[in-house]
Amino acid sequence: xxxxxxxxxxxxxxxxxxxxxxxxxxxxxxxxxxxxxxxxxxxxxxxxxxxxxxxxxxxxxxxxxxxxxxxxxxxxxxxxxxxxxxxxxxxxxxxxxxxxxxxxxxxxxxxxxxxxxxxxxxxxxxxxxxxxxxxxxxxxxxxxxxxxxxxxxxxxxxxxxxxxxxxxxxxxxxxxxxxxxxxxxxxxxxxxxxxxxxxxxxxxxxxxxxx
Amino acid sequence: xxxxxxxxxxxxxxxxxxxxxxxxxxxxxxxxxxxxxxxxxxxxxxxxxxxxxxxxxxxxxxxxxxxxxxxxxxxxxxxxxxxxxxxxxxxxxxxxxxxxxxxxxxxxxxxxxxxxxxxxxxxxxxxxxxxxxxxxxxxxxxxxxxxxxxxxxxxxxxxxxxxxxxxxxxxxxxxxxxxxxxxxxxxxxxxxxxxxxxxxxxxxxxxxxxx
Numbered sequence: 242x243x244x245x246x247x248x249x250x251x252x253x254x255x256x257x258x259x260x261x262x263x264x265x266x267x268x269x270x271x272x273x274x275x276x277x278x279x280x281x282x283x284x285x286x287x288x289x290x291x292x293x294x295x296x297x298x299x300x301x302x303x304x305x306x307x308x309x310x311x312x313x314x315x316x317x318x319x320x321x322x323x324x325x326x327x328x329x330x331x332x333x334x335x336x337x338x339x340x341x342x343x344x345x346x347x348x349x350x351x352x353x354x355x356x357x358x359x360x361x362x363x364x365x366x367x368x369x370x371x372x373x374x375x376x377x378x379x380x381x382x383x384x385x386x387x388x389x390x391x392x393x394x395x396x397x398x399x400x401x402x403x404x405x406x407x408x409x410x411x412x413x414x415x416x417x418x419x420x421x422x423x424x425x426x427x428x429x430x431x432x433x434x435x436x437x438x439x440x441x442x443x444x445x446x447x448x449x450x451x452x
Numbered sequence: 453x454x455x456x457x458x459x460x461x462x463x464x465x466x467x468x469x470x471x472x473x474x475x476x477x478x479x480x481x482x483x484x485x486x487x488x489x490x491x492x493x494x495x496x497x498x499x500x501x502x503x504x505x506x507x508x509x510x511x512x513x514x515x516x517x518x519x520x521x522x523x524x525x526x527x528x529x530x531x532x533x534x535x536x537x538x539x540x541x542x543x544x545x546x547x548x549x550x551x552x553x554x555x556x557x558x559x560x561x562x563x564x565x566x567x568x569x570x571x572x573x574x575x576x577x578x579x580x581x582x583x584x585x586x587x588x589x590x591x592x593x594x595x596x597x598x599x600x601x602x603x604x605x606x607x608x609x610x611x612x613x614x615x616x617x618x619x620x621x622x623x624x625x626x627x628x629x630x631x632x633x634x635x636x637x638x639x640x641x642x643x644x645x646x647x648x649x650x651x652x653x654x655x656x657x658x659x660x661x662x663x
Contacts, residue, residue, distance in 0.1 A: 394625065401617060439637060
């Protein structure tokens with residue numbers, strides 16, 4: 242590790258890193274990931290831009306540090322975006338279940354708790370979830386940006402609800418179901434949201450009732 | 453309001469009510485609503501059972517006080533259980549949206565935040581959500597208890613995710629969509645979970661891909 246710049250030893254070291262994180266959280270939440278530059282974050286934090294690179298490397302790493310993501314979205318979901326459209330619902334579900342049923346689970350639960358904490362944190366997580374994670378899973382799907390955004394948020398709504406019900410509320414039989422069972426129950430709905438007919442994009446949803 | 457029993461004026465008044473609430477929260481969370489009696493709660497709290505009636509009326513009211521429900525589930529959802537099966541998905545969704553887009557919204561958001569707070573609170577909310585609210589909406593639907601439980605938890609997973617995405621994360625376009633638009637997008641999925649073919653209950657879900 243390189244020698245931290247001055248401003249009072251240990252204390253200055255912690256402080257400049259925390260200052261950068263505070264400014265980054267604020268600006269990412271206010272303006273979004275894409276519209277926020279490392280230079281602006283450095284200016285807001287009152288530090289030299291080189292400090293940001295020193296502590297965090299690049300923008301991606303700084304963002305991940307802000308949200309305390311326990312895994313890199315590109316590693317978890319990158320492969321989903323390379324699959325044919327009709328396989329993505331199940332692949333997305335299985336990728337997230339694999340991640341949640343890993344040693345990362347406590348950190349993910351903490352993240353889920355943060356969603357309900359502060360508004361700024363909710364805005365950050367909205368960025369991660371809707372702009373970055375879903376963009377990876379939906380790369381190359383047909384449809385306008387608006388349609389894909391709508392499909393993405395529907396997918397997210399089902400995924401978030403599943404995670405809350407299974408891991409936070411521990412509601413049975415979802416809590417102890419295996420990945421195959423969950424895939425059979427829920428992947429068709431995710432696939433429907435991803436590529437199925439929605440109002441405004443074609444015909445209505447295929448008949449679903451037997452009652 | 454009746455005169456509170458003794459044990460030291462105002463202080464005792466607050467204390468006995470709080471003692472009852474504390475015991476009720478603990479026992480409802482541990483044993484569930486059905487298996488917990490007012491007598492057991494009174495014994496655990498070290499008060500006379502008459503005190504429980506005095507402060508809370510009955511078990512239903514005590515339970516609602518424990519969870520701080522901003523509305524009576526029976527009033528919000530009672531009519532859903534009287535509808536034909538094939539109309540319930542949309543009716544359930546509209547009933548919850550009407551409730552959430554009412555002055556009760558701040559209290560509901562607080563409830564949602566509590567889900568992520570303590571384990572005991574999560575257990576209580578699991579009781580409300582899965583045992584009482586869903587039971588109302590699913591009254592009289594065909595299927596075994598196990599099948600209905602599985603269907604109910606799937607319905608809940610989509611509803612919870614929608615509420616988190618729309619009201620907590622404020623993710624567009626869900627956050628500003630009207631009830632008709634949400635009903636068109638999401639009610640078919642709820643209806644599918646309620647009465648459609650699921651693995652283990654018949655054929656697979658009807659084809660959903662167009663990609």
